[in-house]
Amino acid sequence: xxxxxQHPSWVICKSGTSVKIECRSLDFQxxxxxxxxxxxxxxxxxxxxxxxxxKATYEQGVEKDKFLINHASLTLSTLTVTSAHPxxxxxxxxxxxxxxxxxxxxFGQGTRLTVV
Amino acid sequence: xxxxxxxNSMESNEEEPVHLPCNHSTISGTDYIHWYRQLPSQGPEYVxxxxxxxxxxxxxxxxxxxxRKSSTLILHRATLRDAAVYYCILDRGSTLGRLxxxxxxxxxxxx
Numbered sequence: 001x002x003x004x005x006q007h008p009s010w011v012i013c014k015s016g017t018s019v020k021i022e023c024r025s026l027d028f029q030x031x032x033x034x035x036x037x038x039x040x041x042x043x044x045x046x047x048x049x050x051x052x053x054x055k056a057t058y059e060q061g062v063e064k065d066k067f068l069i070n071h072a073s074l075t076l077s078t079l080t081v082t083s084a085h086p087x088x089x090x091x092x093x094x095x096x097x098x099x100x101x102x103x104x105x106x107f108g109q110g111t112r113l114t115v116v
Numbered sequence: 117x118x119x120x121x122x123x124n125s126m127e128s129n130e131e132e133p134v135h136l137p138c139n140h141s142t143i144s145g146t147d148y149i150h151w152y153r154q155l156p157s158q159g160p161e162y163v164x165x166x167x168x169x170x171x172x173x174x175x176x177x178x179x180x181x182x183x184r185k186s187s188t189l190i191l192h193r194a195t196l197r198d199a200a201v202y203y204c205i206l207d208r209g210s211t212l213g214r215l216x217x218x219x220x221x222x223x224x225x226x227x
Contacts, residue, residue, distance in 0.1 A: 104152075105213075
């Protein structure tokens, strides 16, 4: 299957600082990328959808000013958690799809964010 | 949201076949059925997807009911590495590629 690389795998930051998470599709061009958040023992919750060169679309209840998404190219999307607080601690997962073809979605390995 | 219903958990012994059921009674004609699995502390992994016909790949088989209101993911010989949460998801054209995850089925494989 296709490879999606997410970096970093884990990060610890202080309250009030910002953290950037990168998501790259390594062997295909991702027309659309998605960002999910997962709390312990819960399912994945879709946060936002990003298309290359356009503004991200956020799911209801997700603060767009807090979770900044940039999709600068067909292979790279970034999620920046701004002014992080302990309640933002979670497992963040990106996904990439090439919606030109009928294929599945491919996921990064996830980023464990801990805000202290 | 794409609505599917799966059992919370299932168990199997190693090297035995596993049939993971999924109900999706609200499926429409253009919805694809996707299956993903997630190991602890990892991102989900694509397993298989289909529309109407049964599908096979190196990981699993997908059996789709004739009315498409249910499907079954078949692992032909379970291994310990297959222990994971399995998610059945409807990929709806109206959601423009967004996949909404339900609770999935926690599969336990006993040696």
